[in-house]
Amino acid sequence: MREAAFRAYFEDQHDSFSRLAYLLTGDVSVADDLAADALTEVWRHWDRVVAAEHPAAYGRGIVTNLARQWVRRQQRERLRLLEPFRRAPESDIPAVLDVRSALRRLPHRRRACVVLRYAFDLSEREVAGILGISVGAVKSATSRGAKQLTGLLGGDTTLIDGWETAQ
Amino acid sequence: MTLVEDEVRRAVRAEAAVHQPDSQAMYDRITRTAMRSERAARRSPAPMWLAGAAAAVVALLGGGGLAQWALAGERGPIPEPPAPVVSLASPLPTVTTPGSPSPSASKKKPSSKPATSRPAADTPLWTDGSVDADEGASQGTSVVTVKTTQELSELVVLVKLTRTPDLVSRGGSQRVPGASVTSTVTEEQDALVYRFELSSGDSVPPGTYTFYARYTNADGGRDAGDDAYGVVAKTSSGTDLNLTGSF
Numbered sequence: 001m002r003e004a005a006f007r008a009y010f011e012d013q014h015d016s017f018s019r020l021a022y023l024l025t026g027d028v029s030v031a032d033d034l035a036a037d038a039l040t041e042v043w044r045h046w047d048r049v050v051a052a053e054h055p056a057a058y059g060r061g062i063v064t065n066l067a068r069q070w071v072r073r074q075q076r077e078r079l080r081l082l083e084p085f086r087r088a089p090e091s092d093i094p095a096v097l098d099v100r101s102a103l104r105r106l107p108h109r110r111r112a113c114v115v116l117r118y119a120f121d122l123s124e125r126e127v128a129g130i131l132g133i134s135v136g137a138v139k140s141a142t143s144r145g146a147k148q149l150t151g152l153l154g155g156d157t158t159l160i161d162g163w164e165t166a167q
Numbered sequence: 168m169t170l171v172e173d174e175v176r177r178a179v180r181a182e183a184a185v186h187q188p189d190s191q192a193m194y195d196r197i198t199r200t201a202m203r204s205e206r207a208a209r210r211s212p213a214p215m216w217l218a219g220a221a222a223a224v225v226a227l228l229g230g231g232g233l234a235q236w237a238l239a240g241e242r243g244p245i246p247e248p249p250a251p252v253v254s255l256a257s258p259l260p261t262v263t264t265p266g267s268p269s270p271s272a273s274k275k276k277p278s279s280k281p282a283t284s285r286p287a288a289d290t291p292l293w294t295d296g297s298v299d300a301d302e303g304a305s306q307g308t309s310v311v312t313v314k315t316t317q318e319l320s321e322l323v324v325l326v327k328l329t330r331t332p333d334l335v336s337r338g339g340s341q342r343v344p345g346a347s348v349t350s351t352v353t354e355e356q357d358a359l360v361y362r363f364e365l366s367s368g369d370s371v372p373p374g375t376y377t378f379y380a381r382y383t384n385a386d387g388g389r390d391a392g393d394d395a396y397g398v399v400a401k402t403s404s405g406t407d408l409n410l411t412g413s414f
Contacts, residue, residue: 010194010197014193014194018186018193019183019188022182022185022186023183028186032189032193033193033196036193036197037200099179100185146172150171150175153178
């Protein structure tokens with residue numbers, strides 16, 4: 001039955017969808033909402049979801065899109081609010097960021113690739129399917145994203161004890 | 168690059184663990200959103216699980232205030248104001264082919280509707296609506312039978328009798344041994360609505376229970392084709408259940 005099947009899908013995926021939304025937005029307060037909205041979309045397009053080769057990937061793709069839209073809205077809003085006080089954009093970046101803040105600094109594609117590849121252990125091919133880009137693009141965005149992230153985390157050259165040494 | 172990968176993997180996983188998703192809140196939001204969008208876009212196919220649940224109670228029992236009242240109950244606080252109790256696992260009262268693309272939860276009466284809610288393996292509740300009246304009689308009783316395999320901590324049974332000539336209530340009664348159930352009858356413009364409700368704090372053990380909506384009507388019998396019933400229940404383990412049906 002459709003509702004039972006959806007319920008099972010919900011049970012299987014809601015936790016991982018919400019964590020994905022969190023990593024992509026860096027905001028715990030919206031992660032559940034975005035993931036729930038993605039699941040609502042899954043429900044609406046249930047026929048397509050079950051027909052999809054990877055139903056979970058279908059949902060992850062929606063989460064990723066919703067998260068991206070949310071981040072864009074936030075950025076626009078922030079720009080509008082901060083316009084009068086605008087400073088040089090890079091001047092106030094602290095030398096060491098926490099993971100959440102560091103992820104937020106990555107461009108969307110890199111962030112999505114890093115998160116999907118490393119937090120969710122998906123293959124390059126799966127990530128390509130979710131983001132609708134080529135495997136090559138996933139490779140390069142993941143590699144650049146990972147490098148940028150470690151840099152932001154203070155591990156520019158010394159990765160092992162980068163957390164402590166970089167100031 | 169292995170070093171970078173390990174570091175990144177460790178970092179993003181630790182960060183992912185920071186967030187603790189609230190399953191119930193997500194579920195409630197899905198329910199609310201789907202209901203809202205259903206109202207907003209009447210012409211688009213309604214989600215089937217809503218049709219099978221609270222939305223069907225709303226549709227069949229006349230919508231608006233009544234349904235809110237029915238679902239929320241008159242006691243205690245309303246648990247989730249915009250979206251009352253909805254169970255994704257509720258079976259549907261209307262016949263739909265599994266996997267059929269777009270059944271609609273319209274207010275229109277289905278051309279063929281079984282009086283019995285479809286029993287499903289995943290719900291502990293089974294209901295049936297029947298009419299007890301002699302052919303051409305001037306009085307009758309609409310009977311709703313509720314069978315549960317789990318203890319229920321909440322139970323509301325609504326019976327809506329569409330106005331027919333000289334329809335007058337003779338009151339409601341029920342056979343729910345060992346539990347306190349109140350019954351009321353409300354006169355709506357186009358219907359009589361019988362409401363049976365398990366008293367707060369009381370519970371109903373697994374078993375079969377019967378609810379009777381009694382009435383008199385014009386001589387010559389009464390057409391029960393537009394009548395409907397709805398059952399809103401919660402198991403003691405917290406599962407919300409909604410069933411609707413006809414007679």
